[in-house]
Amino acid sequence: MSINAFNPTPRTLMGPGPSDVHPQVLQALSKPTIGHLDPQFVAMMDEVKALIQYAFQTENPFTIAVSAPGSAGMETCFVNLVEPGDKVIVCRNGVFGERMRQNVVRVGGEAILVEDSWGAPVSVDKVAAALAAHPDAKFLAFVHAETSTGACSDAKALCALAQQHDVLSIVDAVTSLGGVELRVDEWGIDAIYSGSQKCLSCVPGLSPVSFSAKAVAKLEARQTPVPSWFLDQTLVMGYWAGDGKRSYHHTAPVNSLYALHESLRLLQNEGLENAWARHRAMHEQLKAGLTELGLEFVVEEQYRLPQLNTVYIPQGIDDAKVRTDLLNNFNLEIGAGLGDLAGKAWRIGLMGYAARQENVLLCLAALKQAIK
Amino acid sequence: MSINAFNPTPRTLMGPGPSDVHPQVLQALSKPTIGHLDPQFVAMMDEVKALIQYAFQTENPFTIAVSAPGSAGMETCFVNLVEPGDKVIVCRNGVFGERMRQNVVRVGGEAILVEDSWGAPVSVDKVAAALAAHPDAKFLAFVHAETSTGACSDAKALCALAQQHDVLSIVDAVTSLGGVELRVDEWGIDAIYSGSQKCLSCVPGLSPVSFSAKAVAKLEARQTPVPSWFLDQTLVMGYWAGDGKRSYHHTAPVNSLYALHESLRLLQNEGLENAWARHRAMHEQLKAGLTELGLEFVVEEQYRLPQLNTVYIPQGIDDAKVRTDLLNNFNLEIGAGLGDLAGKAWRIGLMGYAARQENVLLCLAALKQAIK
Known part of the structure; x- marks a missing residue:
């Protein structure tokens, strides 16, 4: 053969x-591969972190790119934060809300569904009612921009509700990041993930993720180990720590990170x-x-x-x-x-x-x- | 800033x-990104599958590249095959044997350790004794080429033992694939994973994986859902099926797969x-x-x-x-x-x-x- x-x-x-990848991003992608612990690479990773913080509009120290596509970014949020028995209000108005529900179930959480029709945004009123009806809920999970329908939900209002009820918000920003307004710190989002291949115009394969201090505290207070070794952020944090130490966890996808660096740089230059x-x-x-x-x-x-x-x-x-x-x-x-x-x-x-x-x-x- | x-x-x-990436591989990496369901891309994926089969020396229909680094390839084997309560004989003679043990524990399996010193290969005799002492074991897991020490274990003899005792073998070939003799079908390996960035000279970020018919049967007979949605091979199989249907699971890392295609092509051309x-x-x-x-x-x-x-x-x-x-x-x-x-x-x-x-x-x- x-x-x-x-x-x-x-x-x-x-x-x-x-989506279309910017020519400069493809050019960055094919630069010579260097070691993932090379000081040059480590310095670039610090810049990637700062650029993701800019894109998300956050100062969360826990801001990284997961070494796998957006689906793994979603899973990173659920496997690290949701423990067996935790009640999660999950909003389903398309494919990706349903995928969130499946993630909750697989980690042993209890999913309370708030349903809206395909093409409609998540109903803020229904979410308010669900939060009132489930005072023991620990999370509110929803998709900001539903890739299966093209509907945008009011992430600001939903996260405000989550804060009122003292639950952590988990937000899918795969399609929203870089395309529509999104302000992680101002809106009080606790855990957010996106993908490299949508409005960032980078190649597919990486997932920017950020956790608030409250989300990190929940992770650190876990009673059970994170079910995934690969996505266990208590281990990955050592690599992204930015303390110059970079303990080895897994081999970073070096060239894809060059591409993400360039695509985020283009975003920052544009504003x-x-x-x-x-x-x-x-x-x-x-x-x-x-x-x-x-x-x-x-x-x-x-x-x-x-x-x-x-x-x-x-x-x-x-x-x-x-x-x-x-x-x-x-x-x-x-x-x-x-x-x-x-x-x-x-x-x-x-x-x-x-x-x-x-x-x-x-x-x-x-x-x-x-x-x- | x-x-x-x-x-x-x-x-x-x-x-x-x-390791050093071949210039042709970097060139392939930066070719224009196309859709992951584009007929051109789907045809290329069929070639990637055939080339991984060649590299592994297997005819396993279940042969894919996981869309994440080798650590995720390891996890793919454990989360799909090992169910809560399953007993796994894990050989530890370096960092990656220990990582296998952690994977077993996280999915709720029971790890029986066979220990050898750092720098030594896995002892075939000790494994034989462990298999005899644990007739209820379901798996034998070991690292073919320990990346932390440079020791090569006798995968052929170990897999023969596994077959004698009717347990499934799970083999780490991250550093061995392409560098030393490895024959998945002839040696009777049931589940194997590797990485793109070692002897294949591709960029880091992908993990070739192959399951034997017996491993697929074990997966299909699971009593509990696979704990990871992203790595659930009952879902991923639909995408790699090669039946022309390619149901969407996650967005494949398109450009990294171009690179893997080229690196495997170089291997096949060399022999x-x-x-x-x-x-x-x-x-x-x-x-x-x-x-x-x-x-x-x-x-x-x-x-x-x-x-x-x-x-x-x-x-x-x-x-x-x-x-x-x-x-x-x-x-x-x-x-x-x-x-x-x-x-x-x-x-x-x-x-x-x-x-x-x-x-x-x-x-x-x-x-x-x-x-x-």
Whole structure:
């Protein structure tokens, strides 16, 4: 069996992630690999930490990049913080809320579901009622930006409720980080995770995570060991400590961290608020064009994520054929529906480096031809 | 705070990993990111699977790359296969045997330790005795190539014992894969994991894993859910199924998989046996030079790993100063001692692309100056 070198045809990535990676990030990715305990690398890791703190708008000393994709970032929060028997209020309005529930169950926690329909945001009122009904709850877990639907929930209001009821908040910011307003310290978020491959425009494979002092205290007070060795943050903290000691835990994904460093640097140079505004502006253009094409949004206007536009597939249109046409004729990837929306909707991403004028124009022109 | 682009000074990596990455692999790494469900990517994943099967010398259909470093590959084996109450005979002759024990304990298994000293291989006789003494044991877990000491254990004999006693074998091949003889099917290994960054000369961050039919049957017969959602192979199998369906589980680390594809292709082009012979030949040259410098090996000759040469630090030599000199003056990284050997030994790697003539010469000449 002879296997040739892989030379992918470049694509424009306007699905739910991975998104277009900035050329400078790909360039950083392929810089020479050095040791994960090399002083040069350790100094770069300190910068990565500072840059993640900036992106999250937090001063949490416990701020790291988990050496695996966003799903592992989610698991990092649950396996470290939730102990067997802990009651967790889990908000489910799409695929990722359900995944949170599964994480709670697997660590032996008790999940209290707050349900909202697909495409709707998490209901602040329902969460308030659930917190009142379960005074023994220890956590409130919800998804800020539901990647399966494109709905944005009011993280600020939900975290304020969590603080009132003295429960810790666990927030999924995989699709929100860098694309919409997110302020970890100001909003009082206790545990948050994201992914490298959405609005940060980095390659997939890393998950920025941050814990508040209260979350760290909960971790340190655990009665049972963290069930995962790989994700045990009591061990990983030694490596990210920034005290110059860097005790070995596992081999860091060196080159992927070069890429994350560069992508976060690009975000800092642009400025967070500017990045949010750019996503919003590109969304407005795309929305105007999609509406002109007669496509209807799944999510009500006020809850729409600018970086993830979910529209119903028009009657009589062959979902798979359109997506294949876009890919084969225009090298353009848009996302299929997921879960309840499979076969019913498309998810059009405008994430990070993909949120630019030329992508909006290409997408609208190509879609117009494909659905003719 | 203004942060500059990161431009690492290139190093020659002769520690215990990461090892020198082949230039073609770095080139592959930075090819344009495409979607993880793109037909081009899915076809490449099928090739990655076939190439991992070649490297492991197995026809196991369950052969994948875990989307995280080798430590997560280890955890993948334990969380999927070992259920609460399962008895596991764990061989400990270094850091990674101890890590296996911790994995067993965290999933609620019972670890029966077979201990050998640091630098010694796992004793086949002791394992035979342990298997005889524990007829209810379900697994035998050991490290093929101990990265903390440089000792190679007789995986073939140990797996034969496991088969005789009808227990499943779990084998750590992080440092062995590609560097020394390893034949998963012929030796009857049931679960094996490795890392991308040692003798495969790929970037760190991925872990090749393979399960035998018996291991898959054990997984499928589980009475309790796999404690980790991210590493649950009953879910991941859908993505690697190769039936053209690829159900979404998590976003694959696309670019790292390009790199793994290229590194495995290089291995296949060279030929496994040739790669083993090259590591052996380079080791012989290095050994001759180290002996001439008066350095003594920690491991007895017959058990030494060619790809990881552990030597005692001579009396009166300042460990940290020598390693810093090598790094600063020659851009050469060698490894410090780990665990029981911290401060007492150096670990000199000849892994994958690092196992070449010019590295051996550089290392010997530089060490000669540094320990003068």
